Amino acid sequence: MKGSVLVVGAGPAGMRASSELLQQGFKVYLLEEKPTIGGKMAQIDKMFPTNECATCTALPRMLELTSNPNMAILAFAEVTSIEGSPGDFKVKILKKPRYVDPMKCTACTDCFPVCPVGGIPMEFNLGRGASKAISFYSPFPPRKALIYPEKCDYILKGKCGDKDKPPCVEACEPEAINFSQKPQETEINVGAIILSTGLDEVREDKLLGKYGYNKTPNVLTALEYERLLSGLGPTGGIVKCDDGKEPQSLAWLVLDDSSSIGFMTAAAEALGTIEKNPQVSVSILHKDISLTRDSYSDFYSQSKESGVQFIHTDSVTVDSEGTGELNISYEGKEKGNLKAEMLILVPPLAGSPSVRKLSEVIGINVDEHGFFERADGDSHPIHTSREGIFLCGGAEGPKGIDSSIIQACSAAANVAALLAPARGTEIAPPVEKDLKPVKAEDEPEIAVVICRCGMNIAGLLNIDELVEYTLSMPHVKQVEITPFGCDGVAVKQLLGTKKFNRIVLGACSPKTHEDLFSLHTELGGLNQHLLEIVNLRNQCTWVHSTDKAEATEKAKTLMRMGVSRTALLEPLEDINIQITPSCLVIGCTPCGISCALTLAKMGLEVYVIESENDPGKIKENQDPLVKSLLDDLKGNEKAKIYMGAKIGAVEGFIGNYKAEIVKKDGKEDIDIGSILIATGKKMGVSSNENETDYEADLALTRDEKDYFTGMLGILNPLDFNTEGVFMCGSARTKIDALESVIDGEAAASRIAGIISKEQRLKSPRISFVVDESCDGCAYCIEPCPAHAITLIEYMYEDNIKKTVQVNEAVCRGCGICMATCPKKGIYVRHFKPEQFTAMIKSIQEGA
Amino acid sequence: MEKEYEPIILTFCCNWCAYAAADSAGTARIQYPSNIHIIRYMCSGMVHPNMVMDTLTQGIADGVLICGCHPGDCHYQNGNEKAEARAEAIKLMLEDMGLEEERFRLEWTSASEGPKFAKIVKEMTETLRKLGPNPYKN
Ligand code: SF4
Ligand code: SF4
Numbered sequence: 001m002k003g004s005v006l007v008v009g010a011g012p013a014g015m016r017a018s019s020e021l022l023q024q025g026f027k028v029y030l031l032e033e034k035p036t037i038g039g040k041m042a043q044i045d046k047m048f049p050t051n052e053c054a055t056c057t058a059l060p061r062m063l064e065l066t067s068n069p070n071m072a073i074l075a076f077a078e079v080t081s082i083e084g085s086p087g088d089f090k091v092k093i094l095k096k097p098r099y100v101d102p103m104k105c106t107a108c109t110d111c112f113p114v115c116p117v118g119g120i121p122m123e124f125n126l127g128r129g130a131s132k133a134i135s136f137y138s139p140f141p142p143r144k145a146l147i148y149p150e151k152c153d154y155i156l157k158g159k160c161g162d163k164d165k166p167p168c169v170e171a172c173e174p175e176a177i178n179f180s181q182k183p184q185e186t187e188i189n190v191g192a193i194i195l196s197t198g199l200d201e202v203r204e205d206k207l208l209g210k211y212g213y214n215k216t217p218n219v220l221t222a223l224e225y226e227r228l229l230s231g232l233g234p235t236g237g238i239v240k241c242d243d244g245k246e247p248q249s250l251a252w253l254v255l256d257d258s259s260s261i262g263f264m265t266a267a268a269e270a271l272g273t274i275e276k277n278p279q280v281s282v283s284i285l286h287k288d289i290s291l292t293r294d295s296y297s298d299f300y301s302q303s304k305e306s307g308v309q310f311i312h313t314d315s316v317t318v319d320s321e322g323t324g325e326l327n328i329s330y331e332g333k334e335k336g337n338l339k340a341e342m343l344i345l346v347p348p349l350a351g352s353p354s355v356r357k358l359s360e361v362i363g364i365n366v367d368e369h370g371f372f373e374r375a376d377g378d379s380h381p382i383h384t385s386r387e388g389i390f391l392c393g394g395a396e397g398p399k400g401i402d403s404s405i406i407q408a409c410s411a412a413a414n415v416a417a418l419l420a421p422a423r424g425t426e427i428a429p430p431v432e433k434d435l436k437p438v439k440a441e442d443e444p445e446i447a448v449v450i451c452r453c454g455m456n457i458a459g460l461l462n463i464d465e466l467v468e469y470t471l472s473m474p475h476v477k478q479v480e481i482t483p484f485g486c487d488g489v490a491v492k493q494l495l496g497t498k499k500f501n502r503i504v505l506g507a508c509s510p511k512t513h514e515d516l517f518s519l520h521t522e523l524g525g526l527n528q529h530l531l532e533i534v535n536l537r538n539q540c541t542w543v544h545s546t547d548k549a550e551a552t553e554k555a556k557t558l559m560r561m562g563v564s565r566t567a568l569l570e571p572l573e574d575i576n577i578q579i580t581p582s583c584l585v586i587g588c589t590p591c592g593i594s595c596a597l598t599l600a601k602m603g604l605e606v607y608v609i610e611s612e613n614d615p616g617k618i619k620e621n622q623d624p625l626v627k628s629l630l631d632d633l634k635g636n637e638k639a640k641i642y643m644g645a646k647i648g649a650v651e652g653f654i655g656n657y658k659a660e661i662v663k664k665d666g667k668e669d670i671d672i673g674s675i676l677i678a679t680g681k682k683m684g685v686s687s688n689e690n691e692t693d694y695e696a697d698l699a700l701t702r703d704e705k706d707y708f709t710g711m712l713g714i715l716n717p718l719d720f721n722t723e724g725v726f727m728c729g730s731a732r733t734k735i736d737a738l739e740s741v742i743d744g745e746a747a748a749s750r751i752a753g754i755i756s757k758e759q760r761l762k763s764p765r766i767s768f769v770v771d772e773s774c775d776g777c778a779y780c781i782e783p784c785p786a787h788a789i790t791l792i793e794y795m796y797e798d799n800i801k802k803t804v805q806v807n808e809a810v811c812r813g814c815g816i817c818m819a820t821c822p823k824k825g826i827y828v829r830h831f832k833p834e835q836f837t838a839m840i841k842s843i844q845e846g847a
Numbered sequence: 848m849e850k851e852y853e854p855i856i857l858t859f860c861c862n863w864c865a866y867a868a869a870d871s872a873g874t875a876r877i878q879y880p881s882n883i884h885i886i887r888y889m890c891s892g893m894v895h896p897n898m899v900m901d902t903l904t905q906g907i908a909d910g911v912l913i914c915g916c917h918p919g920d921c922h923y924q925n926g927n928e929k930a931e932a933r934a935e936a937i938k939l940m941l942e943d944m945g946l947e948e949e950r951f952r953l954e955w956t957s958a959s960e961g962p963k964f965a966k967i968v969k970e971m972t973e974t975l976r977k978l979g980p981n982p983y984k985n
């Protein structure tokens with residue numbers, strides 16, 4: 001049995017399934033047909049029903065995935081065959097040629113300006129914006145150039161302009177461009193497969209043509225419009241008509257009445273539009289719609305209150321004669337007409353166009369809309385007719401990102417249960433570290449590496465002047481220039497001499513490269529927290545690119561700031577938290593049952609507590625699928641079910657909870673690493689005070705409808721703010737039995753991410769109490785979002801001394817406490833006030 | 848002739864949305880004045896009001912800008928709300944110290960709002976150019 005998994009499709013569902021599996025100790029191959037990951041989530045601006053920025057939400061997750069050593073991203077590739085059986089599939093993969101070696105390309109973009117072929121409509125922007133024949137496909141990872149073969153002169157004619165040697169090849173320092181690249185077939189061996197191929201708009205002429213799509217200017221689809229809303233899109237986030245004018249009136253026409261997704265998409269776009277410009281008028285024309293989720297109805301009300309006009313109508317005609325303004329008349333429940341400068345059509349959604357081919361390759365049917373079909377007689381939504389292959393997200397049917405995330409977790413849980421015996425067998429061993437012993441108080445000896453980044457840094461400032469200047473700074477012993485810092489060569493070489501105890505890298509953004517540079521630093525033999533990255537590219541040369549002298553001066557100041565802080569950096573060790581490998585499930589509801597059973601199948605111990613005496617009698621448990629799951633659970637030796645029992649006091653923190661079980665015949669204490677709240681919908685006010693005690697113990701929160709709520713954000717539907725505690729099913733939202741089962745499995749994945757390992761390593765960049773300064777005023781306690789701080793008292797020289805204590809297992813390192821404390825009594829490691837004071841003071845020094 | 852006064856602006860960007868916004872302004876090659884100096888903090892709620900006030904009353908910078916995630920998008924639940932509450936306190940302290948309120952600004956920028964970030968920087972630089980140097984300088 002293999003301990004690795006193939007995930008097909010790197011949209012929100014595929015990315016999430018991958019990261020869940022990585023957390024549980026599986027190796028993951030994430031395959032994507034497009035050259036970059038992110039799927040539709042990367043293309044849209046804001047997401048319903050939370051109105052969060054999609055890029056803000058997706059980008060950190062993408063970077064996490066790309067830097068994980070157990071993750072292989074196979075971008076620009078397709079599956080050509082799958083053979084074998086659950087636990088042992090052989091998958092053939094065809095990688096499409098990029099004509100650029102991604103291992104060598106440093107994303108410096110030096111080749112773009114020299115390419116003579118431009119004006120190529122950008123597929124990522126659905127035809128808007130223009131790129132060169134060599135370019136990035138999108139702003140997202142993997143950030144590697146590629147050549148469009150059907151546009152490249154050299155590929156088409158064997159000559160680039162009149163040159164025999166293409167100028168891009170000349171411009172490319174790392175020699176990454178390779179015109180002889182051919183499609184490449186590889187084979188991988190995995191234990192299970194997840195299909196997360198996503199959705200696409202049906203942009204068919206027979207459907208959209210009558211409203212002027214592809215005929216009349218300023219009639220576009222919802223996804224096309226997302227690119228206009230996005231700050232990373234072709235218009236920099238300013239909505240513009242085809243003639244460059246900013247429209248003052250916009251209308252949406254929802255053509256998708258099979259689900260509420262189209263309606264919600266229109267609402268989100270209209271809301272996003274007026275949030276940018278409250279002056280414009282926005283109307284949504286839609287048919288009858290039923291919003292099944294409370295969160296959707298709330299979002300609808302929110303957009304209505306913000307000024308979005310909703311028009312309920314059955315038939316619409318669009319007429320664009322004359323002025324360029326669109327005349328829209330509608331009939332049905334409401335009748336009338338309106339004028340708009342832009343019309344956005346919201347087509348129905350179908351499975352991604354490539355699924356038909358995939359369906360033949362893998363032998364699982366798709367329906368007429370391009371959604372994979374379930375196995376006959378199996379009501380479980382994510383099972384396919386081929387054992388060991390699971391579905392999630394848009395591959396299974398139209399749905400929003402919120403539901404895709406849940407299904408992705410559920411698919412990951414199903415895979416983890418199937419491959420439980422092989423968990424951890426294919427993950428990379430931790431890197432051997434041989435670190436130079438450094439003490440915080442050691443005299444700083446700083447090495448500096450300045451990256452040319454092709455011409456991105458070196459071409460836009462005077463690099464020799466910068467080097468000379470940097471060398472004159474206190475503690476700086478050596479300064480080296482490197483063509484591309486991201487290859488790690490210079491860092492490893494300098495640190496390999498063991499002469500330095502700090503390193504500064506003047507390069508690109510720490511946001512995208514900190515993990516990589518930290519790895520190089522440790523491979524070079526220095527603790528990663530002794531590295532400082534100075535953002536010379538994204539925050540200096542690229543934004544001051546018209547004045548070399550100005551960019552050079554700014555770079556000097558930034559280096560000065562970086563070096564000043566670096567001198568005060570301290571080596572830090574990861575924090576290791578022991579984990580109790582078991583879980584408490586409160587409530588024998590459909591989701592409680594499915595979660596407990598999934599965990600038990602993964603080989604993890606689970607306690608299920610139910611206050612009813614017979615869970616078989618609970619109404620929601622009458623569903624045939626739930627019934628069979630309950631029978632399986634009863635027969636599983638990993639699960640211990642307590643009926644007619646309640647939960648007493650609970651204490652502890654992630655990985656280390658203690659709970660009291662109150663049974664008819666006495667009490668029992670259990671140790672668990674994680675807790676699931678699967679209590680179902682709250683019925684009236686509880687008569688027994690004790691019943692809800694654990695809610696207070698765990699600082700659980702409910703909304704005004706008495707549903708539990710937790711972490712904000714579309715990616716965290718099941719997570720409470722209290723780490724290690726999760727919610728699912730009708731305890732958190734209105735949900736049917738089948739969805740509850742999925743919810744429970746999804747929760748099992750979240751939980752297994754914690755308890756399937758004996759210990760949890762976490763970043764040491766968390767808070768630290770300075771006992772001498774803290775006077776126990778307790779101001780920091782309440783603002784801490786993690787409830788990490790407690791007040792303690794102790795005897796010191798016959799006096800009672802008060803101070804606070806931080807629970808390292810739960811602190812998130814946000815520093816809210818540090819900013820609250822009036823006495824400098826608490827700080828976040830690596831964010832020490834002295835380090836920043838030095839940095840700030842240095843700004844002035846050069847002036 | 849004396850060199851024309853150029854304000855120095857210290858900027859705290861939270862690591863998540865705000866720093867990403869500044870980065871994406873770069874990726875899109877949007878130009879903005881070189882007056883700002885960005886410090887990467889984990890959250891806008893990590894910025895101690897004293898850090899802001901010291902920077903101004905010691906005459907190190909002419910203005911301070913804090914950028915965080917939009918309301919509801921903070922990676923630590925509500926650090927940005929904390930920052931907002933502190934901004935009120937900072938404004939009062941500025942007044943006490945005889946400093947103009949334009950010397951401090953708190954803004955929300957999402958990861959795709961590079962253009963907005965650049966716009967804020969331009970505006971603030973302009974405002975401070977007009978306002979003249981921080982009276983606490985020297
Ligand atoms: S760390 Fe600061 S805020 Fe917290 S109790 Fe101590 S003195 Fe008060
Ligand atoms: S850093 Fe944040 S999570 Fe940690 S103790 Fe301080 S406020 Fe709490």
Ligand code: FES
Binds near residue numbers: 861862925
């Ligand atoms: S993380 Fe951005 S404001 Fe808190």
